[in-house]
Amino acid sequence: MNVKIPKDKFENMIITYLVRDVEPDYSWGPELYDFYREDIDKYGSYNFVVNDIDSYSYVGDGKQLLIEPHLYERLTNLFGELWIPIFKRWFEYNSGLEVDDVFILGDGFLV
Secondary structure, eight states, rough: OOOOOOHHHHHHHHHHHHHHTTTHHHHHHHHHHHHHHHHHHHHEEEEEEEEEEEEEETTTTTTEEOOHHHHHHHHHHHHHHGHHHHHHHHHHHHHOOSEEEETTTTEOOOO
């Protein structure tokens, strides 16, 4: 049985899932924008941990968002690859970091 879901409701469903299950352990938002930028300037990257597991990272050189395979598989099993541009926008909004490219670690270029 095929069910059609309007695009905006589907995007909201993905965002709700991301907020509930993929937000970093130590939160984020505008109050941490400077912290992320300083860490990236100092170390070149920042790892975002979800449930004590590295799940995605940002690399300052190239403005790259790297997704760990376990997270990619989980989100793709739920939403197909439609989650990727939504995740990118959600990440940029919550981290204050601009993303040019999204990669799956061990897999290659995605967006």
